[in-house]
């Protein structure tokens with residue numbers, strides 16, 4: 001018996017020794033459908049993980065921080081020109097910077113801060129700061145999709161620029177908006193001093209933070225002090241680290257259908273407003289050529305007709321001195337914060353055309369903008385130095401839900417009105433100048449893209465259930481109409497002179 005048993009054991013050992021070595025099978029991460037549905041937080045992470053697994057030679061994921069409810073704020077880095085990219089020639093690989101660094105904690109990775117000639121070639125895109133603006137998250141994911149799964153179509157920008165994209169800055173708020181209250185805008189950190197929950201992350205950055213009014217019960221509550229929120233601290237840490245490399249920063253919001261440049265906190269224009277305006281106009285023209293949708297461009301305070309302090313775009317442009325920074329408010333008033341799912345891919349694709357064009361334009365403008373020797377920032381009229389971090393507002397009993405559009409500019413005293421009129425006159429002047437150079441700079445369509453008649457969508461992009469009617473017929477009934485958007489009630493579209501809501 002013992003002999004037989006010994007023989008059996010030996011045979012099994014020999015078998016295992018002689019068997020060919022099979023590599024451990026990697027778990028394949030399924031790919032969530034980003035183009036036709038609003039994803040959950042977990043599915044968004046799954047998509048990012050899927051891409052890292054599929055394109056390890058140029059895609060990296062970084063965790064920026066944890067929210068109050070312990071969700072991760074994640075960034076995806078897409079960096080074609082790196083020394084680990086096996087698709088590059090050996091010579092180019094040798095000249096390219098390495099792909100990532102190890103964070104000070106020794107556990108996670110962080111993007112490499114490039115030196116020398118590779119400086120200032122990073123585009124930073126962020127979305128999902130405001131919980132209810134679901135379409136911004138899908139659009140950021142579409143940018144990621146274009147730069148990874150469709151990388152051959154976008155190789156021109158990938159060869160020039162590195163991308164860092166944060167598709168969901170405020171995951172706690174987003175999950176709350178998805179499951180409990182679709183109108184929720186802020187994050188979900190409760191305040192010790194009151195029954196109210198949440199801070200507007202786009203009022204919490206440290207740039208004249210104390211100059212705007214703010215009440216804890218409002219949708220636009222700025223927080224107890226600058227960077228009081230985990231989400232804004234996570235963003236700040238990454239932005240500060242990368243600031244010397246950033247060329248163009250883009251903040252996605254909805255639904256003003258406009259591309260805006262600083263300042264938001266005051267009514268002055270920055271020194272390089274012409275370049276910023278030209279950058280915004282390049283995006284506007286690309287989208288118009290793509291499917292006829294008309295964006296508006298201008299400064300934040302001009303287009304929203306109010307000042308907005310503590311926003312990320314002002315912080316990046318004013319404090320970090322990034323050469324170019326814009327806010328893009330996606331369409332549209334008719335579609336709202338959460339357009340029907342049939343519109344997700346159309347808005348994503350048309351926005352990508354605009355964003356890609358702005359990325360190219362930012363690269364062309366990079367040598368014209370030198371921010372180092374600028375005069376000090378203009379001060380907002382209501383700023384009280386030394387009073388930072390003190391919330392002086394009295395609390396009122398109205399609920400968060402009753403202030404769906406937020407807004408601290410509803411009450412206006414006659415004094416303020418006078419000030420506004422003067423500023424509007426200045427902005428009218430600026431708009432006239434903008435119109436001037438728009439005409440002298442005709443937009444050149446990217447290769448292979450045919451110009452479409454204004455107001456008509458390409459057939460393949462037509463939504464199955466269009467939420468708005470378009471007047472596609474001309475007066476003689478033969479098509480090629482003026483493309484005026486009609487709402488489902490047949491009302492005319494919003495006039496370009498109407499102010500936006502507080503959606504930024």
Ligand SMILES: [Zn+2]
Pocket residue numbers: 130133252253254503504
């Ligand atoms: Zn927003």
